[in-house]
Amino acid sequence: MSYINIPISQKNDLKIVANYIESKTSQNDKLLCIPYCSFVNYLTERRNASYFSFFYKFNKNDQERVIDDIKGNINSTILIQRPNVIEKEANYEDNNLNLLKKFISKEYKLVKTTENFYIYKK
Numbered sequence: 001m002s003y004i005n006i007p008i009s010q011k012n013d014l015k016i017v018a019n020y021i022e023s024k025t026s027q028n029d030k031l032l033c034i035p036y037c038s039f040v041n042y043l044t045e046r047r048n049a050s051y052f053s054f055f056y057k058f059n060k061n062d063q064e065r066v067i068d069d070i071k072g073n074i075n076s077t078i079l080i081q082r083p084n085v086i087e088k089e090a091n092y093e094d095n096n097l098n099l100l101k102k103f104i105s106k107e108y109k110l111v112k113t114t115e116n117f118y119i120y121k122k
Helices: 008-024 039-044 060-071 090-096 098-107
Strands: 030-034 077-081 109-113 117-121
Touching: 008 039, 008 077, 008 117, 030 039, 030 060, 060 098, 077 098
Parallel strands: 030 077
Antiparallel strands: 077 117, 109 117
16 A cells, blocks of 8 residues: 555545546556656556656756657656646746647647646647
């Protein structure tokens, strides 16, 4: 049994996200979680779609590497933490990851929105 220490207010939303990913993807599909939510990979038993799993102080080259990684994983699901919701510190990354987020919004379709997350699929 695994435990993750999160506020009770976020527990139900996290269950919704994990159940959605588990029901809509196969175990061979990859998951990219931006910026700090790589624990969802663990909960859903999905491998990371990129070399990177923690997006802190990313520059343009780092973002281009992630874009190349997800281009190579065509069955990737992208999970983005909604700004100003879970971790206020994530707001810096939200602004800093503009190249990556533009690519995702252009190439992927928003398939589900929850209280704390946006979920995108190809």
